[in-house]
Amino acid sequence: MPADPAVTGHLHAQGPAPTGDVQLQLTDVHHSVRSRGSTVEILRGVELTARAGQVTALLGPNGAGKTTTLMVAQGLERPTSGTVRLLDQDPWRAGADLRSRVGVMLQDGGMPLAATPERLLRHVCTLYRDPVDMPRLMERLGIDEFARRDIRRLSGGQRQRVSLAAALAGRPQVIFLDEPSAGLDPVSRQLVFELIRELRASGMAIILTTHLLDDAQRLADHVVLLRQGRVVRRGTVSELTSTSEAPALHFRVDRAVPSVALDEVPAGLTVQAEPGHSSAGGGTPTGSSYVVHGAQRPSDLEALAAWWTRHDLMPTDLHLARRSLEDVFLEVTP
Numbered sequence: 001m002p003a004d005p006a007v008t009g010h011l012h013a014q015g016p017a018p019t020g021d022v023q024l025q026l027t028d029v030h031h032s033v034r035s036r037g038s039t040v041e042i043l044r045g046v047e048l049t050a051r052a053g054q055v056t057a058l059l060g061p062n063g064a065g066k067t068t069t070l071m072v073a074q075g076l077e078r079p080t081s082g083t084v085r086l087l088d089q090d091p092w093r094a095g096a097d098l099r100s101r102v103g104v105m106l107q108d109g110g111m112p113l114a115a116t117p118e119r120l121l122r123h124v125c126t127l128y129r130d131p132v133d134m135p136r137l138m139e140r141l142g143i144d145e146f147a148r149r150d151i152r153r154l155s156g157g158q159r160q161r162v163s164l165a166a167a168l169a170g171r172p173q174v175i176f177l178d179e180p181s182a183g184l185d186p187v188s189r190q191l192v193f194e195l196i197r198e199l200r201a202s203g204m205a206i207i208l209t210t211h212l213l214d215d216a217q218r219l220a221d222h223v224v225l226l227r228q229g230r231v232v233r234r235g236t237v238s239e240l241t242s243t244s245e246a247p248a249l250h251f252r253v254d255r256a257v258p259s260v261a262l263d264e265v266p267a268g269l270t271v272q273a274e275p276g277h278s279s280a281g282g283g284t285p286t287g288s289s290y291v292v293h294g295a296q297r298p299s300d301l302e303a304l305a306a307w308w309t310r311h312d313l314m315p316t317d318l319h320l321a322r323r324s325l326e327d328v329f330l331e332v333t334p
């Protein structure tokens with residue numbers, strides 16, 4: 001879809017920052033809170049850089065510290081130590097000028113439930129000197145279909161889209177998106193993805209959290225993986241997923257592979273049940289999934305075909321795949 005100047009044209013009055021400029025920098029950020037008489041360390045030396053014209057994805061298991069990192073980055077929490085620079089300012093001390101250059105989309109939005117999207121979004125636009133063309137943005141996000149319904153009556157996915165529109169109202173230079181595709185149906189998800197890509201192309205720095213690793217894999221230029229308040233991996237998706245190993249071969253069969261077959265796997269190969277899928281004895285309604293490591297030569301595939309034949313296993317969904325972000329995530333998550 002071509003860029004839509006009504007939505008992503010010029011950004012703030014100062015215009016877009018050159019792609020690659022650092023818009024957010026967290027350096028050695030620690031954050032502790034007092035809880036039930038003791039000190040709980042939530043962030044333990046977080047380093048994070050987000051640049052103009054890039055999507056930075058903050059990933060990690062529940063409780064890893066993603067939301068706390070976003071709060072600190074936005075100036076809603078003051079870190080115990082370390083420095084935060086957002087558009088070259090300390091967000092904890094900054095005033096209204098910085099706030100108008102930063103968009104925030106929260107998971108629950110904090111929206112007035114008795115208002116309609118139309119009224120709310122019109123009101124939000126009055127807070128900015130140079131707001132977006134809101135009717136156009138509402139149309140892009142499919143909000144006009146429910147613009148006159150009370151927010152309390154909207155579905156989760158509809159509220160998400162209103163919350164995104166509100167975050168974009170002031171043409172921010174930096175936007176924080178907490179789980180932007182949570183609760184969206186596939187069509188709405190596609191609309192939101194297209195918009196995020198356009199915003200990136202227009203020079204916005206986008207920082208998002210998500211549990212949907214597939215989304216991060218599709219959208220993110222840079223990934224930061226948090227665990228227990230620490231950054232445990234960082235890099236581009238291809239840096240994180242590249243490996244010198246041969247790609248793994250995945251297959252699905254309509255029943256669990258019997259243990260006698262697993263004992264007779266061809267030499268040099270390993271066959272394992274896929275993480276997240278049931279292994280021997282179980283199976284999803286559509287079968288059981290396995291991954292084969294070590295297949296490097298055509299003769300390995302020949303040996304595998306002979307093994308399937310011997311055990312009367314007909315593989316479906318047969319494909320070779322490199323490591324995914326999910327594999328990296330599972331490696332660092334206990």
Ligand SMILES: Nc1ncnc2c1ncn2[C@@H]1O[C@H](COP(=O)(O)OP(=O)(O)OP(=O)(O)O)[C@@H](O)[C@H]1O
Pocket residue numbers: 033034035040042060061062063064065066067068069
């Ligand atoms: N005010 C607080 N008092 C005590 N513990 C807190 C406080 N705020 C956060 N925590 C704890 O800090 C940890 C990190 O929380 P945070 O909400 O940042 O994680 P998260 O990565 O966003 O998790 P999720 O994916 O579940 O949303 C959690 O264990 C949480 O319980």
